[in-house]
Amino acid sequence: xxxxxxxxxxxxxxxxxxxxxAGDTPPYVRAALADPARAADAQxxxxxxxxxxxxxxxxxxxxxxxxxxxxxxxxxxxxxxxxGPKGHVYAVWPNEYANEAADDVTATKAMAAKPEYANVSxxxxxxxxxxxxxxxxxxxxxxxxxDYPDKFMGKVDPVSFDKQVYAxxxxxxxxxxxxxxxxxxxxxxxxxxxxxxxxxxxxxxVTSVGFKFDGESDVLRNPADTHKATVFDKSIRGHTDQFxxxxxx
Numbered sequence: 001x002x003x004x005x006x007x008x009x010x011x012x013x014x015x016x017x018x019x020x021x022a023g024d025t026p027p028y029v030r031a032a033l034a035d036p037a038r039a040a041d042a043q044x045x046x047x048x049x050x051x052x053x054x055x056x057x058x059x060x061x062x063x064x065x066x067x068x069x070x071x072x073x074x075x076x077x078x079x080x081x082x083x084g085p086k087g088h089v090y091a092v093w094p095n096e097y098a099n100e101a102a103d104d105v106t107a108t109k110a111m112a113a114k115p116e117y118a119n120v121s122x123x124x125x126x127x128x129x130x131x132x133x134x135x136x137x138x139x140x141x142x143x144x145x146x147d148y149p150d151k152f153m154g155k156v157d158p159v160s161f162d163k164q165v166y167a168x169x170x171x172x173x174x175x176x177x178x179x180x181x182x183x184x185x186x187x188x189x190x191x192x193x194x195x196x197x198x199x200x201x202x203x204x205x206v207t208s209v210g211f212k213f214d215g216e217s218d219v220l221r222n223p224a225d226t227h228k229a230t231v232f233d234k235s236i237r238g239h240t241d242q243f244x245x246x247x248x249x
Contacts, residue, residue, distance in 0.1 A: 025051045028061050032081035037116060041074050047238060049219040050078050056217045056246060057176045062086040063137040066168070068130075069097055069144040071104060073111050079140070080117050089120045090136070094127035096153045097144075127153045130164040135173070139165050142178040143231075143242070146197035149188050158188075158202075162209045169249045175211060177202055178220065180231045181241040195231045199243040211247035220244060 029051055033042070045051075054075075059065055061084045070076045070091045079089045091108050098105045105124065112120040123132065127148065148156040165175050182189070182196035190196045207213055225241035 025055055026060075028082055028084075029054045029059075032078050035077075035081050038077050038081075041077060044074065048074065050075070052217060052219045053176075053178070053244060054078055054082060056215075056244060057138055057140055058174055058246075059083065059138055064088050064090070064132075064134060064170075066090045066092055066132060066136050066139040068092045068139060068141040069094065069147070070108055071101075071142075073104075073108055075140065075142060076108065076111070076120060077117070079138075080120050083119060085119060087119060088134075090123055090132050091120055092123045092125065092130070092132070094130075094153065095124060096127045097147065098124055100152065128156050128160070130161060130168065132168055135170040136168055137170055137173050138176065139169060139173070140176045140178075142176075143180060145177045145179045145202060146188075146191040146195060150192040158205045159208060162206050162211070166209050166211060166249055171249055173249050174214065175206065175247040175249070176244065177206065177247070178242055178244045181221075181225070181227055181243055183227050194227075194229070196227060196240075199245065202243075202245060206245075206247045211249060214246045214248040216246065217244040 033045065033050060059079055059082045061082065063083045064087060065079045065083055067076045067079060067089060076089060076091050083089060091112065093105050109122050111117050112122050125131065147153050148158050148161050169175065179202065180196040182194065182198045184198060184200065186198045187201045188197060203213055220242035222239055222241040225236055227241065229236050231237060231240050
């Protein structure tokens with residue numbers, strides 16, 4: 001009962017935080033979130049905090065954005081509407097992940113084929129060889145950084161991956177990493193079991209290739225999460241403690 005009370009309190013806190021943040025949200029982010037085409041997605045907004053996170057990521061009209069491992073396309077659709085017709089969004093699927101999420105890849109391609117998402121391109125490529133046709137303003141990955149060192153992804157070295165992200169960004173561009181929190185000091189111990197990663201190791205790895213740590217958002221933090229359960233456990237799924245880090249080139 002105590003755990004459920006803490007979880008409810010933190011969810012209510014998140015909702016209040018969204019309302020408090022709304023006044024700082026740029027008009028082009030608000031317009032993207034108000035798009036009638038994302039009515040189904042909007043049901044998750046109170047939980048996923050797209051206004052705060054898109055603002056934190058500094059996505060602007062005309063930008064080139066990478067949505068790396070886009071899942072169901074929730075943020076892909078938002079980024080598409082923010083960057084507009086003069087911008088572009090690359091939805092990038094590593095081959096290895098695509099093999100595990102074939103339906104999501106098919107859905108991403110179907111979305112990109114629609115006229116309203118003409119500024120979205122889908123790229124499927126080896127996990128160990130991240131690249132895009134041009135330089136990006138933003139590379140975004142949500143809940144997937146922890147996957148790269150795992151067996152199913154080919155045990156990609158995260159530092160090598162970070163170097164590729166750095167090379168793909170324009171000077172001043174940002175790399176946004178959102179992921180599930182693991183115990184402090186655990187490093188990458190829990191990436192393939194609990195699907196979590198220690199935020200400290202992420203910061204160490206990413207800054208080791210030249211990025212500057214440029215801030216964090218706590219809108220997805222949840223003190224009721226003990227970091228002991230897998231992120232798919234029904235007691236915490238959808239409400240895990242997550243960090244959001246911004247790194248700048």
